Amino acid sequence: MMADEKVLLDYESARGMEKENAAFFYRGASEEVTEGVIFTPRQGNSTAFVCEEGILMVDTNPQWYVQGTIDDIRANHSKAPVDSIVYTHGHIDHVTGAETFIEEAAAQGFTRPRIIGHEDVSKRFERYRQTHPWQNFINKVQFNLPGKIEAFSTVPWIDPDTVYTKELFIDVGKERFELHHSLGETDDETWVWCPGRRVLCTGDTFVWSTPNGGNPYKVQRYAYEWAVALEQMAAQKPLHLLPGHGPAMSGEERIQDALLSTANFLRSIHDQVVTKMNEGKWLEDIIREMELPVSDKPWLQPIYDHPEFIARNVYRLYGGWYDGDPANILPAHSEDVAEALVSAAGSEPILERARKLQSDGELQLACHLVDFVRKGEPDNTEAWKLWRDLFAARAAQERSLMARGAFHYAVSQAEKRLEELG
Numbered sequence: 001m002m003a004d005e006k007v008l009l010d011y012e013s014a015r016g017m018e019k020e021n022a023a024f025f026y027r028g029a030s031e032e033v034t035e036g037v038i039f040t041p042r043q044g045n046s047t048a049f050v051c052e053e054g055i056l057m058v059d060t061n062p063q064w065y066v067q068g069t070i071d072d073i074r075a076n077h078s079k080a081p082v083d084s085i086v087y088t089h090g091h092i093d094h095v096t097g098a099e100t101f102i103e104e105a106a107a108q109g110f111t112r113p114r115i116i117g118h119e120d121v122s123k124r125f126e127r128y129r130q131t132h133p134w135q136n137f138i139n140k141v142q143f144n145l146p147g148k149i150e151a152f153s154t155v156p157w158i159d160p161d162t163v164y165t166k167e168l169f170i171d172v173g174k175e176r177f178e179l180h181h182s183l184g185e186t187d188d189e190t191w192v193w194c195p196g197r198r199v200l201c202t203g204d205t206f207v208w209s210t211p212n213g214g215n216p217y218k219v220q221r222y223a224y225e226w227a228v229a230l231e232q233m234a235a236q237k238p239l240h241l242l243p244g245h246g247p248a249m250s251g252e253e254r255i256q257d258a259l260l261s262t263a264n265f266l267r268s269i270h271d272q273v274v275t276k277m278n279e280g281k282w283l284e285d286i287i288r289e290m291e292l293p294v295s296d297k298p299w300l301q302p303i304y305d306h307p308e309f310i311a312r313n314v315y316r317l318y319g320g321w322y323d324g325d326p327a328n329i330l331p332a333h334s335e336d337v338a339e340a341l342v343s344a345a346g347s348e349p350i351l352e353r354a355r356k357l358q359s360d361g362e363l364q365l366a367c368h369l370v371d372f373v374r375k376g377e378p379d380n381t382e383a384w385k386l387w388r389d390l391f392a393a394r395a396a397q398e399r400s401l402m403a404r405g406a407f408h409y410a411v412s413q414a415e416k417r418l419e420e421l422g
């Protein structure tokens with residue numbers, strides 16, 4: 001087993017995270033990957049390039065971990081001013097430590113670090129400012145967060161002061177850094193290549209799991225451009241790959257494999273969906289007919305996103321939301337449909353059939369049937385109990401964190417309703 005993979009497995013077992021996404025939440029000590037390159041994996045990772053006249057940071061770690069990163073750089077690596085901070089993309093876990101770096105510079109009497117990002121980063125921040133209650137809510141569901149966590153309302157969003165469109169080459173001291181824009185997980189992405197040290201910072205284009213190219217809770221992702229970006233990164237022949245989440249990877253051959261196998265994974269999904277769309281097929285038929293890629297590579301396990309979600313997102317990018325069922329283009333509310341069905345068929349035969357499906361292990365289908373009863377007869381405690389049990393069972397079986405988030409939310413909704421019903 002390779003060292004990087006072992007790091008993740010040890011982390012997983014130390015935290016009892018078999019079913020959780022160890023790569024996404026992975027936190028390790030700061031590590032000097034190669035001379036003057038300090039990699040700090042803390043949920044959203046950061047990298048400090050220590051150059052002659054200053055430090056270039058790629059990402060900052062999230063606000064809740066950044067102070068530890070700064071303390072570590074100062075105590076163990078460099079007292080030089082931070083010249084620049086590059087955002088790989090505007091996600092909360094990657095950039096919200098910027099304010100702390102700015103405050104640190106002021107306290108030391110250094111000039112304010114320049115903040116560099118793609119020109120669309122600020123549009124993202126603006127969207128977060130507009131929708132922070134929604135962001136708080138949807139992240140609670142996605143990550144199955146306990147209690148009242150409202151990070152989106154409280155973190156500082158520091159806009160870049162230096163923006164670019166396609167690419168930007170900058171020098172810190174004598175060191176050259178190439179910033180390349182791509183679409184991928186987000187529309188504001190930057191990947192950073194340091195040719196002098198052959199170090200690649202991928203941002204979330206590489207995160208030690210099935211690419212987050214389909215997230216059902218969030219805005220559009222871009223599978224095709226993502227694959228192209230991975231291929232462009234591979235063409236640089238990196239010796240070190242510093243991902244957006246999870247441990248660092250070293251070795252030219254392994255990095256080629258990591259980047260190109262991920263690109264092929266995305267291309268396979270993208271190309272199949274597009275081919276079938278061009279054949280005039282609707283989404284559900286495409287999903288049923290296509291072959292989702294399966295891989296034994298440790299970085300392509302569906303523990304965060306799900307390959308089916310990526311397929312759905314490709315369809316959403318090129319198509320609309322219409323599912324091909326004319327009853328659904330100006331539809332009745334699903335509760336009204338359910339009520340009509342339950343009053344025609346009776347709730348008992350539907351629940352009975354659902355229980356049979358449950359005992360046959362057909363949980364997916366059983367959920368759909370029970371859904372009619374819990375909506376059509378919202379006071380039916382048997383329906384709510386079955387609904388709760390079905391989703392609890394599915395959560396226990398499911399590898400994808402994003403799917404599990406929805407299942408856990410269903411369980412908590414059922415428990416809430418059962419408590420109301422007494």
Ligand SMILES: [Zn+2]
Nearest residue numbers: 044091204244
């Ligand atoms: Zn991330």
